[in-house]
Amino acid sequence: MRVALLAESFLPHMNGVTGSVLHVLRHLSEAGHETLVIAPKSGDVTADLHGARTELLRSVPLPSYPEVRVVFARAARLGALLRDFDPDVVHLASPFVLGWQGLAAADALRIPTVAVYQTDVVAYAQKYGLPQATALVEGHVTRLHRRATLTLAPSSASMRQLESLGVDRLRRWGRGVDATRFAPTHRDDAWRAEVAPNGERIVGYVGRLAPEKQVDDLRALADLPNTRLVIVGDGPARSSLREAIPDAVFTGHLSGDTLARVMAGFDVFVHPGESETFGQTIQEALASGVPVVATGVGGPLDLVRSSVDGWLYRPGDLDDLRARVSDLVGDDAKRQAFARAARESIAGRTWSALTKDLVGHYREARELRAIDDNLLVRGARRPAAAVASRTRGRWTRFVALGDSLTEGLCDQSRMPSGEYRGWADRLAELLAGTSEDGPFRYANLAVRSRRVRHLIDEQVPAALAMKPDLVSILIGANDLVGPHPVIPAIVAEVESAVRAVRRTGADVLLVTTFLPHRLAARLFARRFSTYNVELRRIAAEQGAILLDLEAVAELGELPLWADDLVHLRSAGHRLVAYRAAEALGVPDARALLGLDEALHADDEPARGGWVTRDALPWVWRRVRGRTAGDGLSAKHSGYVELPTRGDRERARTS
Missing domain, CATH: 3.40.50.2000 (Glycogen Phosphorylase B;)
Structure with missing residues (x-):
């Protein structure tokens, strides 16, 4: 078995979390398992890691406790590490900050996760006199462990604590002791x-x-x-x-x-x-x-x-x-x-025995993840949201909301001059192509340069009037790159939009924002990451289907981005469309992506003149208080009908 361990703390700082990880590494190695450790880097590591690969990430010390290091890794970075190692399971050791991003990355790759509850951070927040932070910390711990495939708690008291927070799939797993060293x-x-x-x-x-x-x-x-x-x-x-x-x-x-x-x-x-x-x-x-x-x-x-x-x-x-x-x-x-x-x-509490139990929990997590994926395809979801929902996978009315990314800007593949295709159009065709019953109706209300306030004021009311059963929402980037964005306010508006759609019984495909892998984008990375953390929370609480593009590492690669450096070219839109189809349970979506790429290789020539063609016009519009979308309307403001698989089969037999 291949096990990736994400540790919230690691050597040379020794504590209970570090000690447990070292014991697990040793006994997993002795049993023939391969391991990868992803953890904060805070100094030289000279200890024997028993053959484990290590990826020690840049970290910062807590101001009041410099021995504790915090990693603010992007989910895309962690996703790339996990994809390269290809683990059977991800072990989250006392997850909180790094563990949450690792959980997002593992979810995007559909890798089972085992979260080991080891630190009562809620009680720590109380002890440090942070009453306002305590509720936030408790909510974060709850969301994290509810999202994990399986949670291991070390004691009956911690089991009761997590149960009181609504965490399910709990198993008891204690700690071993070295009875030879301690005697x-x-x-x-x-x-x-x-x-x-x-x-x-x-x-x-x-x-x-x-x-x-x-x-x-x-x-x-x-x-x-x-x-x-x-x-x-x-x-x-x-x-x-x-x-x-x-x-x-x-x-x-x-x-x-x-x-x-x-x-x-x-x-x-x-x-x-x-x-x-x-x-x-x-x-x-x-x-x-x-x-x-x-x-x-x-x-x-x-x-x-x-x-x-x-x-x-x-x-x-x-x-x-x-x-x-x-x-x-x-x-x-x-x-x-x-x-x-x-x-x-302490007889029988050896690390060898405990690690054997741990491997059993790993195997159970793999089985549970397969069940979760099957339920997602069939329309159920864990955790179940307390709102009505149609049977997922049987959508017939799809409306896409957002800005230029959903409008499809720069995706000119097989389109007349001046017209664009885009990932949402491609997704609509994929959904229609797997539908047995027609007609399949699709609308795209996205317009370039739109912000979250436009989603609330214009797009959601128009979409609800169309009575869709599936709505996609990808928006927020234009707000986040502006001066001094108030992220809590932006998040609150997005949450109200998701809630409004979900109240009708329609499903929501909620999409995280993402950035290209270029130096200038790093200026906004913290904003995007903070915003995406909240989108993941909204998806979990409102029962939305999450398309976590921040965790798709290859989406940041520059060949997938257009010459203006802010929009996707056709290959990028294709990748997003198939990842969305996969999230919605379209069969064999990943395999179909490879086939599509082989048949439709991009032949878009690179164009020079980025400064005069793209940058200066953008600055000029900003100075004048205008946007590229002023005066434009949605390309599909009403439903268009797409042929379904059932339509094609009936045509062949008629």
Whole structure:
């Protein structure tokens, strides 16, 4: 099996996500699977990646937490990487920013996705005091995991959390532990004597030093008699913690055998975080034969057996935390009994066993993706929208809305001088050609230079009057290249248009915007990407059919663009038409594209004079407040009838 892993964080920054990815890479390699890692680049990677290919992308650090890197990769870039590797499944490790774009790219290629829920970013937003962002983050997490083919949650608490958000297709998949590296035999008496020279009991914590981990709660243990507090880790809260708990031992970040030796040297392990989806360091402490005191919420509920191998204290009750730790450090017999039970509890939790389960989930995702694709062709869709819809694939009245791209500007293939064809015309012919029943009616209300306000004021009302059962919407580029576009306002208007059409029971083919691969286009890439993220949300929430052209990497290649550098030539329109047909379930659409290209190779000659022919007239119109579409009307303002396959078959037999 070929597995592409998209990791929201990666080496050299080590955390739970990175550690899990490394273990999965190792055991997938040992089982004979091929892997590709797509992740943020933040430094040199010297670790053994077990034969995995890597694509480390340019990233930026979070201002308040520079160890965390964020990748703003375009879906088209990720789509190109995935197409080149040709994976059987895409594994999204703790997806959020990179994972969302990777999900879009995988969807465009119809590759199954397995999203591994590992970070409770909703709780993190709350911990960082961002109440307005919390609802946005929660909505994003919901949309992402509902869109994934399958979601793996590490604990019963995270399963319940995702279920409450309406996420379906949930499976339980925990984390493995290296029971050889983390073991009681690594206890180092010399280290213990150095840290606690007077024989104090060592109470330890291992993890990121950040507000969401609630490490500040360890102050409740600072003056516990006959104990020494050891804090292992690094992060933005380290300096404030050193001031708050000056007598604690701060080791900084530890890993490998050094971490295992220190972990085994603890007498009690404490984990105060209330936002853990799992708690890998808890599991490593148990493997090391160390009793655990953890908050009784989230991931720890599945790992710590209270009164057997540790204690679960009441969340937020620091007096209870102190009492539970005091109980164990003050009773040697109980602590030793808990320690034996702790080691026994991790039997069967090896990474080898967990990776075998993971491959089983990969196979299930492939089966589910095939079902989803079949449902799409037959007219169903996941998730189901709470609006009426006709049986998809049986459309007879198609109306195209938009600007010059949908009008077909620069697609002069087999058209009289001054007339254009375009992807929507080509799509209408494909749909009519697969229809058994006639007549098939088509209208194209798109006009060059139109903006979203024209969609609302002119095109949607005209389309609804025609009672279509399929409407395509590709618009927004003219708004986005203008000065200071207010993207939320543009999005709100598009959403209202989609909602208006869907209320009639008609289907909507919602198309993302896209750019050519040229330097000047990079100025607008962030705007287009932000807008497209919202279009994907609208499609999911309104039950629209998404044609994600931003994720089609080859569409940015310059040979597909006309000499004016802003419109598609015939080959580009052909590609869009067949991708749209594929999204609508036209059988063998991709194979038909190859045949069409072979039979209709472009013979359009390249023309010079771009500055005088295209650029200067555009600037002059802008200065005068005019557009190229002023005074123009739609080329098909009313329905035209196209012959269907049924028409042709009846003609042959008559």
